[in-house]
Amino acid sequence: MDWHLIKGGFFDGLDQEFEAFRRLATLRRVKKNEIVFFENDVCARSFYLDEGSVKIFRVSLHGKEPTFFIRSPGEMFGLAEVVGGERRKCSAQALADCKLLEIGRDEFLALMLDHPMLSRRVIEVLGRRIRYLSGQLENLMTCGVPTRLLKLLLCLSHDEIAQARGGPAEVPVRLTQGQIASMTGSCQQTVSETLSSFEARGLIAVSRQRITLLDPGAIMEALSSDES
Template identity: 30%
Template sequence: MTNLDQLKQIPLLSQLPEEELKSLARIVIVKRYQAGEDIFFENEPAKGFYALVKGKVKIFKLSFMGKEHILHIFGPGEIFAEVAVFFDQKYPANAQALQDSTILFFPRQSFRELLAQSPDLGLHLLGLFALRLRELVAKIEDLSLKEVPARLAAHFLLLLETKGKSTFSLDINKNQLASLLGTIPETLSRVIKKFKDKGLIEINGNTITLKDQEKLKEIALGLSRL
């Protein structure tokens, strides 16, 4: 698969005119990471940004005690680490491949030169920033104002929307999911068990089926409690 073909798999970039995509294809570098391999570290100079073609990547921070807190998990088609590049900053967090991943790397200097020649590309990325900011605000609200059942219900409903079906596999482990939701594995296990006991979900290994979506929506919105 050519660099151009892989760029077309990134929704934000696929809308660009063919000539602009060809320009991007000339500067992009294809990188492959194995599961568990580090991509960049917090406070490392931002040398470029990334677009995920295949696999999954977690963005996380470590506390002074070494505890990991996952900020976001990116899947195929998503772009990450772009803000630090535009503002000439250091990476604000760590990035690591959760699965074997194919990633497009956009070198900072080459990309900024291209951006100066293509205002349309800049407008598309402004849209990405706006969406990312909305997601960040929503996550802060979830972690600070909502209890764990509401966070978990909201996460399941997001997966429903993303995957387009009510039965799906959890592609991260329980510890990672707990970190993403701002809780601990023991608490997460108790909440999952309550969801199952009340008939809201069905579990088969790592496969989840949402049985009562309306109740989950009520819990996610804080309109109902377990």
């Protein structure tokens, strides 16, 4: 089975743990827009994303769908509730055709007991995700839409920016303006106008849901000046 270990992903540096995981995991193919799991589902499995992209979201009482995370290849998702034995707090939906490696809760917990470094990685990842959500809450309370949008683009493109070494970096997932709005606490019209202003300033290029950061350094400088 051609399963990939993404460098910089969840299992980076954990080759032995990844091999043990692969022996227990099963392949699941998910079509674009298909739901992987629903909010309030019993947490029976967690997932390694081998190909594609997945959004983690909730549906509010008013019908809105705030998106909290976008999962990319190499990432695990559905972790927190599986470890805690709780029902799902969010839903997960494929943004593109996906290949997932899924593992049962009992098998994953046993794997963590047998491999302390895997347990440590789970703690590290969940800690980063809590800090990310805390930062998003702070951004909503203190930052305008342009700042929130720039921070989101930088966050989504972190690995690509490192590889580009100062050159243009493409946001690795295709997002509609509506999806971007749901991640920044804004509306589609405001996102459209803000992206257009970034293009006019030469910060980004937009084409068919593809966003390229033309000058990540200039974006970081723009954020620094906004926050100073």
